[in-house]
Amino acid sequence: MKAVIRIRFRGSNLLIEPNNDQAMEALPQAIKDFAWFNEEYGRYQCLPMFFPKIVKELSSCQANIQINWEINRDFKLEKTLDTQFTLRPYQQEALNSWLENNNRGVIVLPTGAGKTFVGLSALVKKNVRTLIVVPTINLLDQWRERLLEFLTLTPQKIGLFGGGKQELEDITITTYDSGYLYSHRFRDQFGLLICDEVHHLPTENYRKIAEQLIAPFRLGLTATLKRPDLKHREVEDELIGSIVFQMAPEEVQAMGYVADFDLEKIFVDLTPGEQEAYKKQWGIYSDYLRKTGITFSSGMDFQKKLIKRMGWDHRARKAVRAHHKARMIALTASEKINALDQLLEKHKDESVIIFSEFAEMVELVSRTFLIPAITHKTPNKQRKTILKRFETGTITKLVTGRVLDEGFDVKRPSVGIIASGSGVERQFIQRLGRILRPAKGKKAILYELIAKETLEVRSSKRRRPTTRKSK
Template structure:
């Protein structure tokens, strides 16, 4: 075993990998690790990654070999790689594709060149309900009805299936990408966007047509989805997170392709238009009047002969949609996301039902080519004042989160950050309207929120874009608003219980390339030693997983600042919270 203490990794026998944060090669090694391991802990000096069967299967599906993975680890590990780890990596990587599905008329075949693997399939009691019929010692036949369910069951048993059974063509729909946008700007795919589409399409072969593309915030996942539609030229159902995203998809489709208004339908709480290209929300699909009722909008999957289904933000795909997806495995499926990690732990269902990871774009490459700004993320922890701390300690769990989020001591930090970034375009983002009204009064910046008339909102946006206004305060409209102007600084006052999706959306507000020094700053102000700090760990994990530098600052506002805040708050009868 070769020992080199100057290397950044320690590979442990429990499949965890420790990475030194301050090592000169941190960024390059982090990007390499992310291809086959998941980030699980982010202390200040050492980040912990863990390889798993699923992370290695995804790496194999994306084209990585056992040799690539073990060589990378050996080249970067201080104390070498345990022999058992190398053996297990080989075992897991080679397991992907050991069993494959192919078609035979109306039926499907489970095929393996490993006779012992087929024997094991026959022995599993949980597979007997799928009507497996042995053809020979390397082949089992089953009904196409069970294509999705069988893949789900096999991955639980440790057999990730390579599905080569092919797909139905779907309804024909010629779509061409336009050479320029409606605004007259030249439009062409960036090189990595073309690579991502090609990784999914795979020249129309049986190996293409299903899978997940993982790209950082700001990489243009919508454009990639549209380009995939252009490759396949078929009726397409797009599922996304909310009505604002529906409108964004529609705008981009009309702007970047020759599709007409009549071809694109919205299927939301307000509209139910089913067109050759239909964009729906996860919420409408999973809506029902009570938990005992049926999901009446799930029949959208059968409203047309879809040739492609796009799952936007696939890590948020609701469980009921998985059940329908299991029944439509003959339809091509494309997942788009910035992270494969799900809060509910159902990553295996994404792998088996939507498809494995086909492409993973290192964020540093985007930043290096100037496609996104270089962002520094900073979490500033500030204690609750004594009165608010007492109130926090006696409150119920949900109330504790709000008390921590509305910590008035955060205002002094906002004041400090605005002074630090004087002259920059700054967006202050928060969850609670009362808090935002106070910060708007405190800073003199206008507050933009959901109930504000569009004309008034656009007035403030225009002033912000022109530079006449350098600071705006925004509510949750910042999470999804398509028309929100770009900024170079975002200050997050409060958020939704550590939501990774929200963090991605808010970060995206400052990722557009900047003229001159292409840099931006993202601040989260958090009440220390509270539930808000606990939830911030989830957000922190997401940002570091994306590769961003993340600093933590502990801060105690000066007495003069707190006294000034007391004066501000006493006018609203809130002095008790600061006493």
């Protein structure tokens, strides 16, 4: 009997099935190292994302063994695509770095530096069926608009998964939510996987998008890959590939491709009542840490060492509640309203966007200053209307929460105010990016409002450890 190795899907795995001892003996050791052996059926199996490795390893034994491929391996587009734009020098360098890294890896560029154009160029360069994954419906629409505007594509060749649509085409754009739900429909349909805002990928569910695709070419785009839980390492490992190119906002600004900018911290006092309440809650929290000997070396330690104890230790539950209350007091300090009043007066003739960590603060600022607000509760149609008016200058002030940290594109704002924020570096870089879109004569400034002698002081330091331009 002729030795045959059969490659096919079964469930969520790829099966590697030698038909006899000769075929089993010929199977390269490298495949046995990353696949696992099913004793019951006498075959190896692995996640579909290892498909490129299987192809590479089996190519060395095809002379003696027949390989039966029972999955699609032809991803070429029928028509060669072309671009209708020219990459900036650093964008071209980023693309070249990705190509030289075997068409795999992550490109880190600040918001406003044109990550999307690098993605479009990668698509054209490989000219294969492509799956583009984005975190929001708004970004899904933006990518579709860019594809139609800057590539030689017709609307019929672009499919959408998300917002109630399920269209599988040569170029398909999906949200992370839909990508996870329908990953079984994508697995051997695409040669290139582009993950925008790729820092979303390494979660328990979303990672299945990358795991279930056999796509040999993989590109991740983000303003900052680093995650507090360190799961960005999984992106750099097998899911997408290592960081192949990165630039900081200051570097892109020095080239003149984003607006010049300054960073300024403004410290405010707690009122006597707020100070008393803060000290009480912080005392409960810190007392518990002292008595239990718990120490934190990273942001994730709070989750690992404290949150998990809540299931069996009522004192831990009390400490976590106290921490939340103390944080709420600091981030919504009433003196921040006075500071906002002064800043809005100072920049009354400019376009200003205000960010807050809590919806309560967003609503308070909106009511106090009669400023339009966008939160996670804002209907999509209303959100688009507000953003359009903000971009055209019909309205010049906007307050929002985390919902606009990513996934919207406006060039007008030159002033950003972080009324409250987390200690996550990625959030800071994204919010800075909202005011960096270039315009003639534009000088941007990002303010941080920080409550003195509170945990917010440490959070501010953590979220911008590499930033050089500050006051």
